[in-house]
Amino acid sequence: MTDAWFAGADPDDPESGATRVRTGRAPAPADWPAEAVDAGFAADETDYYAKLRSATLAAASEAVAERERADDVQLAHAVRAMDDAERTANELAERVVEWAGTLYGDVPRGLDGVRDIAARDPKTAAEERVVSYATRAVDLLDERDDLRSFIEERAPTAAPNLAEMAGPVLAARLIALAGGLEPLAKKPSGTVQVLGAEDALFAHLKGRATSPKHGVIFTHEYVRGTRPQDRGSAARAFAGKLSIAARIDHYSGDYRPELHAELADRMETIRARADEGADE
Amino acid sequence: MSDDSGLPDGVERRTFGGRERLSTRGAQVYGEPVDADGWRAWDAGRSKLGAMLELGMDTGLVGGESVLYLGAASGTTVSHVADFAGPTYAVEFAPRPVRDLVGVAEDRDNLFPLLKDARDPESYAHVVEAGIDCLVMDVATRGQATVAVRNRQFLADDGRLLMAVKARSEDVTADPDDVFDGVVAELDSAYELLETARLDRFHADHLGIVARPK
Ligand SMILES: C[S@@+](CC[C@H](N)C(=O)[O-])C[C@H]1O[C@@H](n2cnc3c(N)ncnc32)[C@H](O)[C@@H]1O
Numbered sequence: 006m007t008d009a010w011f012a013g014a015d016p017d018d019p020e021s022g023a024t025r026v027r028t029g030r031a032p033a034p035a036d037w038p039a040e041a042v043d044a045g046f047a048a049d050e051t052d053y054y055a056k057l058r059s060a061t062l063a064a065a066s067e068a069v070a071e072r073e074r075a076d077d078v079q080l081a082h083a084v085r086a087m088d089d090a091e092r093t094a095n096e097l098a099e100r101v102v103e104w105a106g107t108l109y110g111d112v113p114r115g116l117d118g119v120r121d122i123a124a125r126d127p128k129t130a131a132e133e134r135v136v137s138y139a140t141r142a143v144d145l146l147d148e149r150d151d152l153r154s155f156i157e158e159r160a161p162t163a164a165p166n167l168a169e170m171a172g173p174v175l176a177a178r179l180i181a182l183a184g185g186l187e188p189l190a191k192k193p194s195g196t197v198q199v200l201g202a203e204d205a206l207f208a209h210l211k212g213r214a215t216s217p218k219h220g221v222i223f224t225h226e227y228v229r230g231t232r233p234q235d236r237g238s239a240a241r242a243f244a245g246k247l248s249i250a251a252r253i254d255h256y257s258g259d260y261r262p263e264l265h266a267e268l269a270d271r272m273e274t275i276r277a278r279a280d281e282g283a284d285e
Numbered sequence: 286m287s288d289d290s291g292l293p294d295g296v297e298r299r300t301f302g303g304r305e306r307l308s309t310r311g312a313q314v315y316g317e318p319v320d321a322d323g324w325r326a327w328d329a330g331r332s333k334l335g336a337m338l339e340l341g342m343d344t345g346l347v348g349g350e351s352v353l354y355l356g357a358a359s360g361t362t363v364s365h366v367a368d369f370a371g372p373t374y375a376v377e378f379a380p381r382p383v384r385d386l387v388g389v390a391e392d393r394d395n396l397f398p399l400l401k402d403a404r405d406p407e408s409y410a411h412v413v414e415a416g417i418d419c420l421v422m423d424v425a426t427r428g429q430a431t432v433a434v435r436n437r438q439f440l441a442d443d444g445r446l447l448m449a450v451k452a453r454s455e456d457v458t459a460d461p462d463d464v465f466d467g468v469v470a471e472l473d474s475a476y477e478l479l480e481t482a483r484l485d486r487f488h489a490d491h492l493g494i495v496a497r498p499k
Contacts, residue, residue, distance in 0.1 A: 031411035258379025
């Protein structure tokens with residue numbers, strides 16, 4: 006039995022060949038065109054290449070479609086689900102802690118309290134209800150952690166430069182806010198800078214507030230960790246590079262180490278201002 | 286008269302916008318200029334193999350050969366290769382560029398796109414034939430020499446490796462010359478070097494390599 010892509014494939018059905026192209030393997034190449042003719046899969050070399058062409062075209066198109074379904078859309082849903090899980094767990098926690106406080110004397114606050122209650126052994130019908138409710142909240146927290154792991158695993162292949170620059174979770178958040186990697190790649194960097202700050206921007210347009218300098222990228226150390234008077238420059242520089250990263254990820258998928266080095270340099274320059282200021 | 290010596294059959298220097306440029310004949314791909322006879326300009330600034338030909342490196346290409354191209358991206362260069370070569374296998378591991386590559390292959394009978402990782406040749410050895418005449422490599426990723434060594438098994442004994450090494454892909458901070466020395470040293474286990482040239486006139490900090498299997 007040969008390892009050739011056409012082994013077991015139906016010569017008249019490019020789809021069956023495509024599946025083999027995608028999933029097959031061989032320890033080493035061989036003279037496949039000659040083997041295919043010998044095996045009666047192809048009439049001659051020309052026929053072989055025509056069949057190979059149909060199968061590789063079908064395989065590549067399917068694989069691309071599948072991988073694209075698998076990446077940015079999945080990341081966007083996962084990060085929204087992660088936020089939902091977190092927010093809902095917090096809501097349940099509040100209820101659990103308040104309720105449990107009427108039954109037990111020593112309930113820690115917040116999410117710790119929930120884990121504590123969930124681990125207890127209920128003795129009355131009311132305790133049984135509150136422990137069961139706490140267990141749901143704990144399950145949700147575990148789900149949130151699993152979603153985060155999923156994002157951390159997928160983001161580096163779906164958007165290698167964006168994930169490296171922003172971290173996997175923030176990369177997923179930006180993709181979700183933009184509605185996908187392609188729309189994110191097409192947004193000007195000024196828009197990327199305020200993604201997630203829509204409420205604040207709306208207030209500004211209504212004349213009720215100053216122009217927002219940063220959206221969700223504020224959560225990143227590059228912005229949050231910069232002193233307030235330099236945060237605008239930091240957010241602008243960061244958003245500029247994030248836009249470039251999104252474009253490279255969308256249009257080429259190529260990992261560009263130099264891009265990350267440039268951003269690190271730029272950030273160092275901005276932060277150096279604070280040190281100079283301190284010397285004055 | 287233009288001098289087409291050293292160029293494979295199917296590649297010619299022709300005049301586009303008053304300037305002599307390399308060109309091949311085939312369906313347009315990336316908005317490159319096309320002349321009245323259907324020849325399309327091959328932009329050496331967007332193609333490392335184009336730059337190697339422009340710089341007069343002895344690639345050994347004659348036209349009609351079988352080619353394994355690693356790092357095909359959206360098909361800019363490999364489209365020209367398929368215009369003058371024989372069966373052309375194009376490996377690229379990023380899905381998005383492969384979407385465009387499929388479009389390029391649809392216009393050509395001899396171009397076979399493969400969404401595969403060049404670091405894992407066993408994942409396409411059941412498709413790519415043995416005895417390939419020319420292995421072209423432009424993967425711009427860390428470990429370029431390792432990829433070349435692993436893919437040597439596809440090459441005919443008298444075949445050629447045509448490789449573009451991007452210094453910054455290996456190490457952003459290192460001196461490009463040191464990076465190139467390291468790559469050349471690693472290639473030595475599997476290849477005999479025939480020629481190297483800096484491609485800087487067209488591509489900063491890139492080295493072009495012509496080699497044959499040992
Ligand atoms: C500089 S680009 C190639 C440009 C292309 N050769 C041209 O001239 O039209 C490098 C490509 O190599 C791809 N690449 C990097 N590592 C790879 C690997 N291990 N397997 C396959 N492709 C890879 C990248 O995704 C990127 O598209």
